Amino acid sequence: MEDTLYATYQRRAAVIKALAHPSRLLIVDELSRGERCVCELTERIGSDISTVSKHLSVLKKAGIVLDDRRGVQVFYRLRCPCVLRFFDCIEAVIEEKERAIA
Amino acid sequence: MEDTLYATYQRRAAVIKALAHPSRLLIVDELSRGERCVCELTERIGSDISTVSKHLSVLKKAGIVLDDRRGVQVFYRLRCPCVLRFFDCIEAVIEEKERAIA
DNA sequence: GCTTTATTTGGTCATATTGCCAAGTATTCG
DNA sequence: CGAATACTTGGCAATATGACCAAATAAAGC
Structure with missing residues (x-):
């Protein structure tokens, strides 16, 4: 197994892993x-703010979001809106799967 | 937090989770x-065949692949080639991230 | 039926993830 | 400076994941 090839999959897996959680x-x-x-997201998600903060740091580390402190608050935004195309792919898989069951 | 809304994210996360591993x-x-x-994939990946088989069952359970036994062998194929669009999204995130560092 | 080849499943251990609480840090405001 | 607000980090317990070996299953061929 080529080392560099597998490294590519590892890099990709790291990003995908960061997305692999319902709250994220x-x-x-x-x-x-x-x-x-953070507090807006926390309200939306319903878990402890520390938990949400950790989820955000996972997304940040993966390069999916950027943060910006303004005063006491920290605002997060998507680094690359391209991740949204993601959802379409995923939904397609889910629909395909459900169609097979029906 | 609406139960059904969160359920949607959970269903999506399940599919994404299945993809969140370099070997998969x-x-x-x-x-x-x-x-x-399976043996072709095993050779390609380089881990134990039982490990590869388990990875395949994860992908199958998530609805990403289909299996087809023919004789002694079991052949796997993509259920929905749409998952491939995935890679583009991921690569875009990775490139965006690397561009920022450079 | 017994053997061989291909694959899956069970068991186990090491490691990673997740969630909460408590404590620490950062910034604003009086 | 001291208090309040917003967030992050450390620690810990529960659970999930991943890899291997060994044992079980499945189909083919003699």
Whole structure:
């Protein structure tokens, strides 16, 4: 197995992994409508603010979101709206799967 | 938090999670060029065949691949080639990230 | 029926993820 | 400076994931 080839898959997997959580998908969806501060997202998600903050740091580390502190608040936004095309791909898989069951 | 809304994100996360592993991405990439039996994939990946088999069952459970036993071998193929559009989205995120560093 | 080849499944161990609470940091305002 | 607000980080317990080996299954051929 070529080392560099596998490294490519690892890099991709890291990004995908960052998206592989319902709360983080909710965050991305929410941010697709504009920037939001942590407390807005926390209210939306319903878990502890520390949990949300950690989810955001996962997304940030993966290069999916950017943060911007303005005063006491920290606003997050999508780094690259292209992640949204993602949802379409995923939904297509889900629909295909459901069609097979029906 | 609406229950049904969150359920949507959970369903999506389940599919994304199934893709969030370098070996499974390699499998998907390989299957994009046609069906493959487990031993072909195993050779490509380089881990134990039981490990590869488990990766395949993860992909199957998520609705990403289909299997077809022919004789002693089991051939896998992509259920929906749309997952491939995925890679483009991911690469775009990675490039965006690297551009920022440079 | 027994053997061989291909694959799946069960068990186990190491490691990673997730969520909450508590404590720490940053910024604003009085 | 001290208090309040917004957020992050550390720690910990519960759970999930991933890899291997060994054992079980499935189909083919003798």
